[in-house]
Each structure stands twice: as C-alpha cells, then as structure tokens.
Amino acid sequence: MSDNFIYYLKVILQGLPDTLSLGILGIISAGLLAVILSCLLSLNSCVITKIIRTYIIIFTGSPLLVQLFLIYYGPSQFGDILNKVPTFYEIISSPWFCAYLALTLNSAAYTTQIFYGALKSVPQGQWQACEALGMNKRQTLRIVMPYALKRALSTYSNEVVFVVKGTALASMIPVMDIMGYSNQLNGDYYDFSIFVVAGLVYLLINGLLSTIMRIIEKKALTFEN
Template identity: 35%
Template sequence: MSELIIQFSQWLLTLTQGAEPWDSYARYLPRLMDGVWVTLQLVIVSGIAGFIMAIPLALMRIAKSPWLWVLPYCYIFFFRGTPLLVQIFLVYYGLSQFESLRNLGWIWTDVLSQPYWCAIIAFSLNTSAYIAELFRGAIQAVPKGEVEAAQSLGMSRRKQYQHIILPRAFGIILPAYGNEVILMLKGSALASTITLLDLMGATRGAIARTYMSLEFFLLAGALYLMLTAILIGFFRLLENWYNAHQHATRMPVNKLDAQLRDKHIEDNAR
C-alpha cells in the first residue's frame, strides 16, 4: 500500500510541475497518508477498548448498591469533566513520576513510555466514560414489556442482559455512539502534542519544512472531513441494518399464511 502511495505521489509531482501548493501536497502525501493510518489506528483500537470497558461500567452504574455504583460514577465524572488534553498529559508525562512503574520492565519500555500506547490508553479511558453513560441511559430506556416477556419465558438475569437488554440497548445508542466515535476522531488530533505522528503531527511536520501553514491545515481539514464522512456512512449503514425494524414501511402481507391474514393487518400494511 505504501509503495502505491509513493508511486501516486511521484505521478502527481509530474503533473504539478512545481506549482505550489500542489507540488508540496504531492511531495508530502506519503507522510500524510501514514498519519491518516495512525489516526485510524488510534480511533479503532481506542473505540473497541473503550466499548469493552463501558459495558461493565454501565452495569455497575445502574446497580442499587452504592458500593458498586460509586466507583464508576467517580470514574465517569472525572473523565467527562476534565479536558482530553489534560488526560493525555497525565498518562504520558504523569506515569513517569512513579518509580514503581518505571521498574516494570517491558510494560514500561514497550507500552507506558511510548506515545502511541499512551494516546490509546488516554483515548480508551476517555471514550469509555462517555459510552458507559450512553449505555446506562439506553439500558434504563429498554421497554419494560420486553424485559417482562423475557422473565415470562423463564430467562435468568444473565440471559436477559445477554439476549434482550444489552442488544436492545446497543440499538438505542447507535446514533449517539456514532457521534462519539466522530468526536474521538477529531479529538485524536491532540495526540500530536505528545510527539505522535498522526495526521495532525504529519501536517505540522510538513508546515515546519514548507512554511505553508494555511495550505496544509486546509488539506488536513479536508482529510479529517473525508474520514468523518466515511464514519458517518458506516454508522448509517450499521444503524439501518441493526435497527431495520424502525425503518420498515410495508409489511409483506402477501407472504403470510392465509390463516394469519385479517383486515387489520392489511389496513396497517398500506
């Protein structure tokens, strides 16, 4: 893939013939694409990790015992109430203050001291707090009739959450979850503050060499806009597939058994 981008960049250089800013765009395109790939990694890995962390947080959040809900409440309050940039600095610069962490061997040298993993940790902690609150509200918004129907079938509490409540809650939060992923994509630009060469970091590197701040910031904005459009389309398709019952406008009455048809169903199908 990188070789293809390099070849495409060289082909663009032959077309621009030194015309600025297109010539600089073509020369720095491979670095910008590497930055786009790093940005996508941050969003995807952090999004998956944050989603996994959010489920137990949401379940503890709706617990009746204060011993269970007070800790996730404080966790969510902190990460929703402080700036993401502060959280990134706390992970990247703050953890190095503890000697016990610096003595953890490969955990420190390969993970906690690397800007890439520190950014993923900070983004995962931040987005898990927001997603947990989305899940909490969605779980409490699941219609009681569906839960009562599961209880009438003799489902245990674990099976109710596994087969009824959590899948239903996921469908409820999908639009808001898509917005959270998009906000995380735009917030990923802060990763460049800890020397990570994501899209914004690659853009700053190009500006430092060409002094074309306006031109490259406009290009970076266009690339972020393209990534956002892709995410919007993906979540729109996912929402239409997962919540297909909400978009159904016509019932296939003709495919029903003749004994199941009645005047009421046919009238509602029109």
C-alpha cells in the same frame, strides 16, 4: 500550488496508520468497556455505581488533552519504581499506547452514558417478561442489551466521529499521526495550506466513518420498519 498540495499530502498520509489504529482500536475498546460498565450500573450495586459514576465525572468533566498529558507524563514521576518492571514501563511510556489509553477511557465515559441511557429507555415490559420467565438480572441483560445497543446507534455514531477527531491531540505527546506530520511540515515551511490538507484528510475519514455508521444503523433497525 498543486505540487505543494501533492507533496504535503504524501507526507501527511504517512501518519494515517497511527491515526486509524488509534481511532479504530480506541472505538472498539471504549465500546466494549462501556457495555461492561453499563451492565454493572444496571445491577444497582451501591459501591460499584459510585465508582463508575466517579470515573464518568472525572473523564467527562476534564479536557481530553489534560488526560493525555497526565497519562503520558504521570508514570515518569515514578520512574525509579517502574524501572524495576522494564517491560511494563516501556509499554506505559509509549506515546502511542498513552494516546490509545486516554482516548479509550475518555470515550468509554461518554459511551457508558449513551448505552446506560439506552438501557433505561428499554420498555419495562421487556424487563418484566424476562423476570416472568425466571431470569435473574444478569440473564435479562443478555437479552435486553442487544436491543438497547441498536437503539443507541444514532447517538453513538457521533461519539465514534469524536474519537477520530480526538486522535489529532495525540501529536501533542508526540505521536506521529496525521497532525504529527502536519506540525512537522509546518515547522519546516510555515504554510497554512498544510493544515488545509490535513483537514481534508480528516474530513474524508470522518465522512466515510459517518456513512458506515449510517449503514450499520439502518441495517440494525430494520426490525422496527
């Protein structure tokens, strides 16, 4: 049993680079996109607000797996047209890139709600103080946004973990991440313990990630202690 565990672990860990790259880059991209969208929502432009809210409804209201399939298989329907731009078509037909794009867009929709909610919860006194100093809305956001982001960390840390968990779906298109190698092993050996090993690897990654987020949150909120 221990020999099988070690063998399974060695094979499954071959997918760790893809899992970590999808998770880390997805978290960073989604976070940056969410900051931009939250700021745009705060500007109260009717057209922009409707577009962003439609995007949020679509990506929070549909399963990540469906989004993954649409992004991966969708462009192939226009292969004749896209083949005229081979470099672009090669990128958007890459399983890894499609998984990254789906994770980013999905997480950014949820994260925008978190960050925008944090912005709305900023005391009105801070907004009024900036206005009294003659700052416009964009200048005020530069002052208020860092404070709001710090307050959002406790909720955002959950979304960070969800992104890493979401990478497991990438094997469906297929990406050879942790789950990709787990499925491959299961096809060869039909051993349920393969997924126990995979689960332990994910548990370790998410446990480490949660610890890091708690440390960041503690340091970021020291100003309130």
